[in-house]
Amino acid sequence: MNSDKMETGEEIIICRDVHKWFGNFHVLRGVNLTITKGEVVVICGPSGSGKSTFIRSINRLEEHQRGTIIVDGIELTNDLRNIHAIQREIGMVFQQFNLFPHLKVIDNITLAPVWVRKWPKDKAEKIARELLNRVGIPEQADKYPGQLSGGQQQRVAIARALAMQPKIMLFDEPTSALDPEMIKEVLDVMVELARSGMTMIVVTHEMGFAREVANRIFFFDDGNIVEQNTPEEFFRNPQEERTKRFLSQILTY
Amino acid sequence: MIKEALVEKPPREEVGLLEWLKRNLFSTWYNTLLTFVSLAFLFFVGRAIIVWALHTARWEVVTTNIKVFMIGRYPASEAWRVLASLGVILLLTALTWVFRKLRGRPIRQWLILGWLLSFPLIGVLLRGFSEQNLFLPLVSSRVWSGLLLTLVLAIVGITASFPLGLILALGRRSKLPVIKILCTIYIETIRGVPLISVLFMSQLMLPLFLPPHIRLSTVMRALTGITLFSAAYTAENVRGGLASVPVGQYEAARSLGLSNVLMMVLIVLPQALRAVIPAIVGQFISLFKDTTLVVIVGLLDLLGVAKAVTGQRQFIGLHQEVYFFVALLFFIFCSLMSRGSRRLERSLGVGER
Numbered sequence: 001m002n003s004d005k006m007e008t009g010e011e012i013i014i015c016r017d018v019h020k021w022f023g024n025f026h027v028l029r030g031v032n033l034t035i036t037k038g039e040v041v042v043i044c045g046p047s048g049s050g051k052s053t054f055i056r057s058i059n060r061l062e063e064h065q066r067g068t069i070i071v072d073g074i075e076l077t078n079d080l081r082n083i084h085a086i087q088r089e090i091g092m093v094f095q096q097f098n099l100f101p102h103l104k105v106i107d108n109i110t111l112a113p114v115w116v117r118k119w120p121k122d123k124a125e126k127i128a129r130e131l132l133n134r135v136g137i138p139e140q141a142d143k144y145p146g147q148l149s150g151g152q153q154q155r156v157a158i159a160r161a162l163a164m165q166p167k168i169m170l171f172d173e174p175t176s177a178l179d180p181e182m183i184k185e186v187l188d189v190m191v192e193l194a195r196s197g198m199t200m201i202v203v204t205h206e207m208g209f210a211r212e213v214a215n216r217i218f219f220f221d222d223g224n225i226v227e228q229n230t231p232e233e234f235f236r237n238p239q240e241e242r243t244k245r246f247l248s249q250i251l252t253y
Numbered sequence: 254m255i256k257e258a259l260v261e262k263p264p265r266e267e268v269g270l271l272e273w274l275k276r277n278l279f280s281t282w283y284n285t286l287l288t289f290v291s292l293a294f295l296f297f298v299g300r301a302i303i304v305w306a307l308h309t310a311r312w313e314v315v316t317t318n319i320k321v322f323m324i325g326r327y328p329a330s331e332a333w334r335v336l337a338s339l340g341v342i343l344l345l346t347a348l349t350w351v352f353r354k355l356r357g358r359p360i361r362q363w364l365i366l367g368w369l370l371s372f373p374l375i376g377v378l379l380r381g382f383s384e385q386n387l388f389l390p391l392v393s394s395r396v397w398s399g400l401l402l403t404l405v406l407a408i409v410g411i412t413a414s415f416p417l418g419l420i421l422a423l424g425r426r427s428k429l430p431v432i433k434i435l436c437t438i439y440i441e442t443i444r445g446v447p448l449i450s451v452l453f454m455s456q457l458m459l460p461l462f463l464p465p466h467i468r469l470s471t472v473m474r475a476l477t478g479i480t481l482f483s484a485a486y487t488a489e490n491v492r493g494g495l496a497s498v499p500v501g502q503y504e505a506a507r508s509l510g511l512s513n514v515l516m517m518v519l520i521v522l523p524q525a526l527r528a529v530i531p532a533i534v535g536q537f538i539s540l541f542k543d544t545t546l547v548v549i550v551g552l553l554d555l556l557g558v559a560k561a562v563t564g565q566r567q568f569i570g571l572h573q574e575v576y577f578f579v580a581l582l583f584f585i586f587c588s589l590m591s592r593g594s595r596r597l598e599r600s601l602g603v604g605e606r
């Protein structure tokens with residue numbers, strides 16, 4: 001699919017031997033991976049294997065304790081300026097949407113562009129409306145998040161992240177909190193985004209999505225990548241015993 | 254877009270008076286019983302009060318002394334300054350009300366500036382300059398009394414303690430241990446002592462901390478005590494509000510690249526404060542009533558003035574009238590505050606599920 005990009009593209013995320021502990025609990029145990037610009041990567045794995053912790057380390061919502069993470073040429077350290085600079089360039093979509101309940105949909109989207117990017121209000125609003133159009137809910141701009149369905153809220157959350165014009169988008173189980181009939185409307189938006197060339201890391205168990213747009217699938221277990229492959233190979237011919245077990249569990253129904 | 258033709262209005266629920274009475278007051282036999290018992294109770298109590306108020310009570314103690322209740326020993330020749338201050342407040346309130354819907358930024362900013370400037374303006378108006386000044390001769394705060402003093406103490410106390418409490422609450426959550434410990438000690442100490450002792454301490458101790466050439470009046474020292482006291486409670490209330498904001502809100506804000514200050518100001522505090530409006534207003538209402546304690550440091554607030562009035566020779570024994578009147582005044586102000594709180598909650602709560 002985008003394989004030509006993968007060979008020639010530049011590396012945008014580099015993780016080398018990333019470790020993290022919660023107290024004594026070793027959550028990330030030496031994760032290594034490199035992601036090139038425009039790549040779409042799916043991460044799956046059993047609950048508690050550290051998938052969330054890992055992608056949250058990429059935009060510094062979690063702090064890794066050993067190893068190196070380099071995003072868009074900037075290494076993640078304790079330097080606050082670097083952290084804010086990187087957080088501006090990475091959009092994130094959460095399982096629980098995390099929209100700002102006290103702000104209208106349109107203000108949710110324009111907040112960061114106006115205050116962080118310092119765009120004039122009308123420019124931010126114009127772009128916000130275009131984004132709402134793109135995610136298919138232009139008519140919801142003046143509602144509050146609490147008045148929307150889960151699927152609509154998640155699409156607003158995607159629009160909010162995109163409004164900062166990020167170079168990378170992280171998704172942490174974006175459809176897990178949704179009723180089945182709303183999952184598709186969110187996945188459709190994500191598929192469109194993937195095809196537009198956005199660099200994406202998606203933690204999800206939606207294997208249909210992975211098959212459709214992922215360049216690579218990473219299988220996480222016990223705080224590390226156990227196996228990685230293209231979707232076709234990953235599903236047809238899993239190498240590790242743990243991967244096979246996991247696939248048989250999630251694909252049975 | 255939804256087609257117009259498909260959209261139907263929800264059915265209107267019309268409830269007549271009789272229907273309402275039946276549904277709410279006489280729905281079951283015990284509801285009916287309760288209704289009658291309450292009505293009987295209200296009737297007897299209400300009748301007793303009305304009979305007292307219209308026949309027995311001698312209201313001349315209140316009418317003769319109305320100026321005393323309002324401004325106490327503030328000189329009558331200068332009373333216009335109190336009225337002018339009241340006028341400033343009413344004008345600002347009216348403007349705020351008129352422009353409440355206009356989200357136009359400049360007007361709002363001017364209003365906020367106006368409110369901020371009104372404090373020093375009213376302060377100067379009430380106190381004046383020097384004794385020789387022809388236009389605004391000095392009226393020392395020693396003679397401020399009655400409702401005037403109560404309102405000055407409450408309004409300044411509330412306005413000053415709110416930002417201080419906010420800072421203390423944020424300080425208590427600070428990552429810097431020194432700030433965190435200092436704030437915690439302050440909050441817990443103040444909450445551990447009664448207001449009376451804070452008032453005494455502020456009278457006696459404050460001069461020790463200040464350079465000798467600065468001498469605060471009794472009113473200023475009482476105000477400082479009230480503010481320091483109330484701030485600790487505001488801080489605890491705000492802390493509750495901060496704790497009610499889910500971590501997801503912080504994470505979303507940070508993932509958008511917001512700095513810590515922007516995150517607090519735009520995302521966290523608006524939600525935290527909205528959640529604790531009832532608690533904070535409740536605290537301000539009790540602060541308003543607690544200002545009556547300044548009697549013990551020799552100030553004559555509304556209640557102090559009332560006590561003095563009951564001692565007047567021609568009105569000996571008219572305690573009921575005087576205290577009823579004072580209670581009524583307190584009730585009016587407190588219920589205004591709680592109404593304001595409910596309106597504020599409603600206007601900020603739009604869109605909440």
Ligand SMILES: Nc1ncnc2c1ncn2[C@@H]1O[C@H](COP(=O)(O)OP(=O)(O)OP(=O)(O)O)[C@@H](O)[C@H]1O
Nearest residue numbers: 022023025027045046047048049050051052053054
């Ligand atoms: N803040 C924290 N403090 C302590 N332990 C934590 C914390 N966050 C996560 N953990 C633990 O770290 C492990 C990995 O958590 P993580 O959320 O990364 O897993 P996950 O792979 O995303 O799982 P899931 O599929 O359930 O979301 C879990 O065992 C979890 O209990």
Ligand SMILES: [Mg+2]
Nearest residue numbers: 051052053173
């Ligand atoms: Mg997770």
